[in-house]
Amino acid sequence: MTSGAWNERSLVAWIPMQEGERVAVVGSCPPLVDALARAGAEVWQCQRAAELADGGRRAVDHLMAPDLRAVPDLLRPDVIRHAVRPGGTLLIGTQHRRGRPTGAAAHSTRSLHAALVRCGVGRIDIFAVRQSLSNPRAIVPVDDRILRWYVTTGFLPLSRLESILASGLSVVRPGRVALALFPALMALGEVVGDP
Amino acid sequence: VIRDVIAAFAAQLEEHVPLDPASSRVVHLGGVWEDRAVLVVFRPRQPQPSYVIKVDTTATGRQLLEQEFAALRWLRDTRRAPGPVPVPVARFEHRDALVLAQTAVPGRSFMAQLRRRVRITSGAVARDHAVLLGWLEQFRDGGVVAADPGQWLSDCEALTLAEQILPTGKLWARRALDDLRRGADAAGEALRTVVAPSHGDLGPSNVLRHRGRVGVIDWERSHPAAPALNDVLILLHHYARAVSRQRDGTLDTRDVMARAFLHDDALSRETRRRWREQLVALGMPAEADAVVLTATILRFAAGQTPFAQRSGGRMWRQIARRFLRAWSASRPDEGALAHP
Numbered sequence: 001m002t003s004g005a006w007n008e009r010s011l012v013a014w015i016p017m018q019e020g021e022r023v024a025v026v027g028s029c030p031p032l033v034d035a036l037a038r039a040g041a042e043v044w045q046c047q048r049a050a051e052l053a054d055g056g057r058r059a060v061d062h063l064m065a066p067d068l069r070a071v072p073d074l075l076r077p078d079v080i081r082h083a084v085r086p087g088g089t090l091l092i093g094t095q096h097r098r099g100r101p102t103g104a105a106a107h108s109t110r111s112l113h114a115a116l117v118r119c120g121v122g123r124i125d126i127f128a129v130r131q132s133l134s135n136p137r138a139i140v141p142v143d144d145r146i147l148r149w150y151v152t153t154g155f156l157p158l159s160r161l162e163s164i165l166a167s168g169l170s171v172v173r174p175g176r177v178a179l180a181l182f183p184a185l186m187a188l189g190e191v192v193g194d195p
Numbered sequence: 196v197i198r199d200v201i202a203a204f205a206a207q208l209e210e211h212v213p214l215d216p217a218s219s220r221v222v223h224l225g226g227v228w229e230d231r232a233v234l235v236v237f238r239p240r241q242p243q244p245s246y247v248i249k250v251d252t253t254a255t256g257r258q259l260l261e262q263e264f265a266a267l268r269w270l271r272d273t274r275r276a277p278g279p280v281p282v283p284v285a286r287f288e289h290r291d292a293l294v295l296a297q298t299a300v301p302g303r304s305f306m307a308q309l310r311r312r313v314r315i316t317s318g319a320v321a322r323d324h325a326v327l328l329g330w331l332e333q334f335r336d337g338g339v340v341a342a343d344p345g346q347w348l349s350d351c352e353a354l355t356l357a358e359q360i361l362p363t364g365k366l367w368a369r370r371a372l373d374d375l376r377r378g379a380d381a382a383g384e385a386l387r388t389v390v391a392p393s394h395g396d397l398g399p400s401n402v403l404r405h406r407g408r409v410g411v412i413d414w415e416r417s418h419p420a421a422p423a424l425n426d427v428l429i430l431l432h433h434y435a436r437a438v439s440r441q442r443d444g445t446l447d448t449r450d451v452m453a454r455a456f457l458h459d460d461a462l463s464r465e466t467r468r469r470w471r472e473q474l475v476a477l478g479m480p481a482e483a484d485a486v487v488l489t490a491t492i493l494r495f496a497a498g499q500t501p502f503a504q505r506s507g508g509r510m511w512r513q514i515a516r517r518f519l520r521a522w523s524a525s526r527p528d529e530g531a532l533a534h535p
Contacts, residue, residue: 010225013196013232127223139223145242146220153303153403156310163311 008066008093009035010136014188015089017041021061024052024083027070036064049074052083059085067133068094069105080119084191090121092187093133098180109142109179112187121189128182131158139186142179151178197221197234200250200289204236204296207285214238214245231256235299244299246284247412250292257293259415260286264295266417275392277333279403279410300410302403309399309437317461320438324469327402327430330409332476335391335423341478342388354379354490356497357519360512367523371489374523378486386487389477393421398433424491427473431455431466438462449513452492453521485522492518 009031017023019040025033026046036043044060046052049071052063063084065074073079075092084090097106107115109126116124126142140150157163162181201221205214214236222235222244230253236246251260267283270276281297288294305327312319354375361368379386394401395416403410435455439446439462446454455466470488471481479487496515498508 010223010232013223016196016198136223137225139225141220141222143220143237145240146222146237149237149243150222154307156304156307160313163313167311 008032008134008136010139011064011066011091011093011186012036012039014091014139014186015062015064017062017089022058023062023064024060026052026063026065026074027067029066032064032066047071049076049079053079054082059083060088061085062089062091064091066091066093068092068107072105075115075119077119080121080191086191088191090116090119090187090189090191092116093129093136094185094187095133096128096179096183096185098183107185109185112185116187116189120192122192124187124189127186127188128179129184129186130155130182133184133186136184136186140182142185147178151181155181196290197223197232200234200248200292200294201236203287203289204246204248204285204294207287207296212238228253228256243301246296247281247299248294248296250289250294252292260293260295262417263297263413263415266414267297269419270414275334275338276411277330278408279405280414281412300403300405300412302405302408302410305399305402305404306437308404310440315438317465320462320465323434324431324465326404326409327397327399327434328427328469328473330402330411331394331397331426331430334394334411335426338420339389339391339423339477340420342390354493356493357489357515360493360496360515361519362516367520371519371523375486375489378483379490382480382483382486385480386483387478389423389479390420391423391426393418393423393426395421395426395429397426397430399437400433422491422494423477424473424487425494427470428488428491428495431469435462435466449510449517450521452514452518456488456518457521457525489515489519489522 008029011032012035015023017039021041022044023036023041024044024046025036026049028047033043033045047070052074060083063080065071068074080090092112094112095106097108097111113124113126127139128142128147129136130138130140138150138154140146151166155166157166165181198216201219202216205216205219208214218239220237222237224233224235230251232250234248234250235244236248238245249260249263251257264283264286267281270280271282279300279302281300283295283297285296286294309315309323357372357375361371394411394414395418396413397411401411401413403412432452432455436448436451439451439454454463456463456470467484471484474484474487475481492511492515495511496508
């Protein structure tokens with residue numbers, strides 16, 4: 001178990017990894033690489049999606065991209081199918097697109113789900129993340145009742161605006177509106193091979 | 196790993212309605228400590244969580260979880276807590292980790308409520324203190340034991356720790372030491388170590404409010420008989436830290452103790468008043484407030500409290516140093532040991 005310390009290492013706990021399995025980490029993320037190595041994984045770190053699509057390389061068991069901004073072209077069917085073995089796990093962290101467009105690497109829950117389906121990923125779970133991808137203090141399933149519980153009971157505003165917003169949401173029973181308070185999303189899925 | 200832990204927990208659970216790991220949903224709360232995960236488990240279609248599962252692999256973390264498990268069993272058997280507290284459900288090993296499962300306590304975090312307040316008035320501070328200290332008084336009610344003065348003397352040895360903690364050759368440090376000795380001598384046998392059941396980390400983050408009741412979670416540092424003032428100090432300090440963060444986000448955590456007790460504003464006045472009130476409630480003279488406060492801070496700095504179990508007291512040594520310096524600077528050159 002590697003978690004805590006308020007950095008990306010918390011994400012390791014979500015990977016159903018056995019000792020000795022190969023895990024690719026896309027982007028620069030030393031705490032995550034360190035935590036995976038300590039957990040007994042054979043870690044391969046790369047910076048670009050093109051490296052994953054390299055035909056001569058053996059597919060990994062799990063792929064983690066803690067921040068999609070570093071590799072915006074990762075979510076392509078040819079890349080994912082090439083990089084991860086069927087049955088392997090894919091974990092993606094991305095900025096949450098809340099209303100207005102904020103760049104190609106930002107996603108809404110729906111667009112993230114759709115992108116993963118296009119890449120041949122199944123059994124997808126989407127989570128809302130606070131405070132950020134590099135500081136995931138709370139990873140909350142995108143589910144109305146659970147978001148409502150989190151926002152009304154344990155949510156700690158980081159700004160005056162969030163304080164006001166959270167107070168309002170407590171009154172109106174937020175449901176998915178609460179998602180607006182989460183700056184990042186995390187997706188976990190299983191690569192099922194051909195889509 | 197998370198799914199494995201939930202599956203292992205479900206296999207252990209002896210309840211009428213089995214927990215289905217596949218349809219359960221989990222909120223993952225990362226802790227400040229490495230190798231600690233806190234999982235909040237929701238049964239299908241339930242709007243409130245059913246269980247909280249703590250997982251830890253480190254030696255210290257495992258020890259804290261063992262302490263919490265023992266504390267929760269003690270609370271369940273004695274029904275001492277005045278409000279809802281977690282009920283222990285399971286304790287088991289999973290791979291290299293210790294897993295502690297407990298029921299979830301309903302309610303909204305006191306810290307979350309504090310952070311949502313746009314303004315924190317002096318009246319609100321007084322009401323909050325009344326709620327938090329009211330719970331503490333009820334919790335320790337009937338369990339207070341006043342140890343003999345000899346035990347206080349051994350606690351006063353904590354004062355000699357000040358000599359090790361404070362820098363030599365600094366005027367403020369010498370003044371602080373002299374004042375401490377004078378204060379301890381003046382109070383004499385009126386000072387007693389009062390022990391009582393203790394939570395050990397009673398701050399707004401660990402207090403939940405639900406339908407007018409106060410629930411308390413996170414019993415890792417609990418002890419059936421610890422110096423009663425530890426809980427009071429932690430409570431007043433953590434509350435001041437939360438409020439100061441609202442008012443002045445740039446305040447250094449190590450300066451919070453001085454902020455809580457030494458400023459000339461509503462928060463400090465209320466904090467000092469409550470501290471004195473607690474001293475009197477525990478059978479000590481209100482005039483000894485400053486020396487008892489300092490001795491209590493030094494006890495934390497010396498690592499003599501469960502609170503320093505993981506941090507090793509380093510932070511508290513810095514808090515003590517900064518507090519004593521601010522305290523020394525806040526007083527006139529001569530005079531009795533007293534707060535401004």
